[in-house]
Amino acid sequence: MNETVISSLQNPQVKRLVLLQQKSSERRKQGVFVVEGLRELQHCQEAGYQIESVFLCPELAKDTRPSAPHLFTVTPKVYEKIAYRGSTEGVVAVVFDKPLTLNELKLSSSPLLVILERVEKPGNLGAVLRSADAAQADAVIVCDPLTDLHNPNLIRSSIGAIFTVPTVACSSEECIQFLKDRNIQILTAQLQDSHLYYDVDMQQPTAIVMGTEATGLTQQWREAASAHIRIPMLGRLDSLNVSVSAAILLFEAVRQRQIVAL
Structure with a gap:
């Protein structure tokens, strides 16, 4: 040295x-x-x-x-x-650097994935990664990314979770095909035509998909979805920070899977 x-x-x-x-x-x-x-x-x-x-x-x-x-x-x-x-x-x-690809992901028998489409703020992505680590998600997939996966603010806000959770950047088209090829259900978080998130089975292989707070998900994800889910909003606002939403949905999946395991 x-x-x-x-x-x-x-x-x-x-x-x-x-x-x-x-x-x-x-x-x-x-x-x-x-x-x-x-x-x-x-x-x-x-x-x-x-x-x-x-x-x-x-x-x-x-x-x-x-x-x-x-x-x-x-x-x-x-x-x-x-x-x-x-x-x-x-x-x-x-x-x-050693970028990870979709095909290099090692998934469990019933994987739990977080998909983020066009999330721009490094701090939000870092916070989602911390929740993914806590919930032991198999991976976080960032589609059509607007921020560098190794942005210093992302690394800082994730407290190193960017290294503990397998994280891949790819296009939405690649990701949708990857999920369909592996029979992983696609749950898109959206307000329109949706079910309450706790009424949807997350025990099976599941990908939770979220978009930006400003525009939500693009149409290709809405059409690719197995089901649309929403978090009930009781106040006057109609959206949560994406990292908060991710934590809620991830731990609902954890809750359902733990009940089965007991």
Whole structure:
């Protein structure tokens, strides 16, 4: 492991790291992304990702010394520049990407999947991933994505769940065919022509599909659905945040499956 001390904000490695954090095009071009925080980095390594380099601030990292081919020891001033958030443990890493495809997903005998169509806000996707991890969903599939799966804010808001839950980006057409080929029922969350979510059987192989809060799902998903489901809204508003909706629907599936298991 090569170790280098960095004290200048103008160091090329610092400039590169900041660029990778800010530009999804650079992440794609270089085939890497940035992980900040010890917990997130541990989840990342456990998921089999390879680390390219680590930036470590000894004053913040205490006794932490992650293993990496290249270790850059940075001053608190430099760390303040490269840190996406201020409360991390003094560890930022550059990690090699390894995109997952639909056909590489390893599904259980009765899979539970979350499908998100054109969800744009990284924070929402990160929160959905946390719920998917808690419910032990088989995977999260992001269709026609409007946000980079390795956006720093997504990694931060997921608290590393982007590494604990298999996550795939693909087109809606590919996903619909994938589900139909495997006889996985498609439950689309929508207000129109729908059943209350707790009246629908989620014990069988199930994909819960949600769209954006602004426009909902596109027609192709509505037509592909096995059933349309809704969460009852008792107030004056007619929609919930997508991450809240995902948590409610996921844990209804968990409830139904636990009853069967008892």
